Amino acid sequence: MTTIWDVAREAGVSPSTVSNVIHGRPVVKPDTRQRVLEAIEKLNFHPSRVAQGLRQQSSRAVGFLVLDPNPRWPTDPLHAEVLAGMSEAATEHDYSLLLDRPSGNGCLTARELLQPFRSGQIDAAVVALAGTSASHQHVLEELNRADVLFAVLEREIEGRCAYSVMSANADGARAATQKLIGDGHEQIAFLDSEQMWPAIELRLSGYRRAMHEAGLGDHILISSSPDWTSTGGATAMRNLLERCDREGRPYPTAILAGNDVLAVGAMHVLRERGLCVPANIAVIGFDDFEFARYVDPPLTTVRLPAHEMGKRAVEMLIRHIEGDPPTQRKLVLPTELVVRQSG
Amino acid sequence: MTTIWDVAREAGVSPSTVSNVIHGRPVVKPDTRQRVLEAIEKLNFHPSRVAQGLRQQSSRAVGFLVLDPNPRWPTDPLHAEVLAGMSEAATEHDYSLLLDRPSGNGCLTARELLQPFRSGQIDAAVVALAGTSASHQHVLEELNRADVLFAVLEREIEGRCAYSVMSANADGARAATQKLIGDGHEQIAFLDSEQMWPAIELRLSGYRRAMHEAGLGDHILISSSPDWTSTGGATAMRNLLERCDREGRPYPTAILAGNDVLAVGAMHVLRERGLCVPANIAVIGFDDFEFARYVDPPLTTVRLPAHEMGKRAVEMLIRHIEGDPPTQRKLVLPTELVVRQSG
DNA sequence: TTGAAAGCGTTACCAT
DNA sequence: ATGGTAACGCTTTCAA
Numbered sequence: 220m221t222t223i224w225d226v227a228r229e230a231g232v233s234p235s236t237v238s239n240v241i242h243g244r245p246v247v248k249p250d251t252r253q254r255v256l257e258a259i260e261k262l263n264f265h266p267s268r269v270a271q272g273l274r275q276q277s278s279r280a281v282g283f284l285v286l287d288p289n290p291r292w293p294t295d296p297l298h299a300e301v302l303a304g305m306s307e308a309a310t311e312h313d314y315s316l317l318l319d320r321p322s323g324n325g326c327l328t329a330r331e332l333l334q335p336f337r338s339g340q341i342d343a344a345v346v347a348l349a350g351t352s353a354s355h356q357h358v359l360e361e362l363n364r365a366d367v368l369f370a371v372l373e374r375e376i377e378g379r380c381a382y383s384v385m386s387a388n389a390d391g392a393r394a395a396t397q398k399l400i401g402d403g404h405e406q407i408a409f410l411d412s413e414q415m416w417p418a419i420e421l422r423l424s425g426y427r428r429a430m431h432e433a434g435l436g437d438h439i440l441i442s443s444s445p446d447w448t449s450t451g452g453a454t455a456m457r458n459l460l461e462r463c464d465r466e467g468r469p470y471p472t473a474i475l476a477g478n479d480v481l482a483v484g485a486m487h488v489l490r491e492r493g494l495c496v497p498a499n500i501a502v503i504g505f506d507d508f509e510f511a512r513y514v515d516p517p518l519t520t521v522r523l524p525a526h527e528m529g530k531r532a533v534e535m536l537i538r539h540i541e542g543d544p545p546t547q548r549k550l551v552l553p554t555e556l557v558v559r560q561s562g
Numbered sequence: 563m564t565t566i567w568d569v570a571r572e573a574g575v576s577p578s579t580v581s582n583v584i585h586g587r588p589v590v591k592p593d594t595r596q597r598v599l600e601a602i603e604k605l606n607f608h609p610s611r612v613a614q615g616l617r618q619q620s621s622r623a624v625g626f627l628v629l630d631p632n633p634r635w636p637t638d639p640l641h642a643e644v645l646a647g648m649s650e651a652a653t654e655h656d657y658s659l660l661l662d663r664p665s666g667n668g669c670l671t672a673r674e675l676l677q678p679f680r681s682g683q684i685d686a687a688v689v690a691l692a693g694t695s696a697s698h699q700h701v702l703e704e705l706n707r708a709d710v711l712f713a714v715l716e717r718e719i720e721g722r723c724a725y726s727v728m729s730a731n732a733d734g735a736r737a738a739t740q741k742l743i744g745d746g747h748e749q750i751a752f753l754d755s756e757q758m759w760p761a762i763e764l765r766l767s768g769y770r771r772a773m774h775e776a777g778l779g780d781h782i783l784i785s786s787s788p789d790w791t792s793t794g795g796a797t798a799m800r801n802l803l804e805r806c807d808r809e810g811r812p813y814p815t816a817i818l819a820g821n822d823v824l825a826v827g828a829m830h831v832l833r834e835r836g837l838c839v840p841a842n843i844a845v846i847g848f849d850d851f852e853f854a855r856y857v858d859p860p861l862t863t864v865r866l867p868a869h870e871m872g873k874r875a876v877e878m879l880i881r882h883i884e885g886d887p888p889t890q891r892k893l894v895l896p897t898e899l900v901v902r903q904s905g
Numbered sequence: 906t907t908g909a910a911a912g913c914g915t916t917a918c919c920a921t
Numbered sequence: 922a923t924g925g926t927a928a929c930g931c932t933t934t935c936a937a
Binding site for chain 1: 929930931933
């Protein structure tokens, strides 16, 4: 491996000078700098980030800590979009991005959680929570107690080095529900999942609120998918219809799905049953993922600024690391109802 | 930061002994080990991966080097699936996963490319190429010359530390085309993209071959999307139809899309024009991404073992790192035609 | 403006 | 079975 010593020797200077050149410190005389740069080029030298990390006690890397128990989480469009945003911000600031899914089957220890921080792999992390508020409370407490730097997605949080980046989930769900109510719907069902997730609690509350506000509290109807896949969404939809059949009550005339992936599965089942969207049942999704406008009929949905969330989260963390901590500890980005044809 | 020295002091032993315990070396006496483990627990000690990396000249990290010029690459279902597979394998072997998209706007230098290796951030990388064979040839040469360990996706490669993990793209495309021909289609168009990509060259060749074999060489018809999004696929489809209109020739009766994402956009346009799939035009996709079975009509497509490719690639690399290099330098995984209803 | 040397946390060798 | 110590490659004083 080529080291800073090799470069120093080649350029006839000391390692300190090479270091100064690398970091663009203005102390070096122009022609010395020139000699050093040439040596670097000639020897094809890259400073060891590892040695730098050790010496400076900082890795210039941020982690993506995904607590989702689903090992295939990167294929979830929302996660992917967040990741893309994170990657963009990291690249811009010359930070590395480390993927960190704790091997834990869900119930992970504080040790596991803190390992990447404590071992110096990352300076900070963006945390994607899974489970109910209650269940991940301890995770946040551990992170806070450990005094590590992190940003949580879709969840409020206090703490010395804690940031939160959210979107207006409740508002979005409320707006979507109100839209349906405005269209004359009264039987509006919500599709969520047994796999809880902070944003879903908020979306659910927005739906509930809108229903109550319209005096439709008695019509609140929820069906849960086993997971966050389209197949799960189909299952939830089927269960819902069967429950109505069994209880002899009319089908809902509108569905608000916890996300677009679920909505896609639900629409598939409706088509199977010969139910027409939106004529027989209106469907609204959540997230506005890439395919929302390409399903048939094009999906009305609540747009979530996922890319921006990832980007902003990383930017906040990097600013904090570089000694210019954002004063805004909590960022709430707007959602927007995108009306297409499904509802 | 808690160091190995703190643990040593707490347990009343030397750092070397602590190190031996950490690595489970059988030289330590059981009760010494016990004392050390207690100290580790008590002090909440995590060995610094950075220091380990420096000392052992190995980071226990693999990189995902994505040469795709699209910064939103993680949202591509195929990339996401590969990433999921990589993540799974990395986690299993206690390796970290580093995301590495060279900031380069496409034409990246050898320096940039090798930086993560040379700087000790990663021990090896999975490389997702973009562009034509010719255009990325130099990238592979640089990697080979630098003697770094890597696995290329969807591209054959020779080299001391080079592996390749492919799927049977050409076979898949050929089978899909033959299926269409068997169904009586003669006017079969292929949708590709100006953004070339190794697998697409193979898919295209499979299509061409099947057409020629059936004596349909004159009917080969290709329309290119500007990118690999559904919107691009829609554009390519529109262009194709307009070209037929302009030239007064009949529309193709079948479409083989370069991937499912493109197929989705294409089907959208067909629906817009009142063309019925598959009655008027059959559509076959490629990849079998999650939503393939949920579009309307459910998409016939060629399944690609993307998850497994990512997983196997990382496994090969790790075996090589750990001194047990796989003898098989090239892995070809099978594709499979999944017949649903679109074609 | 440049250089010498200590130290970041760990491991591997050589002693004991 | 355990301990002392010199590296690993870099940055950061401090001195020249």
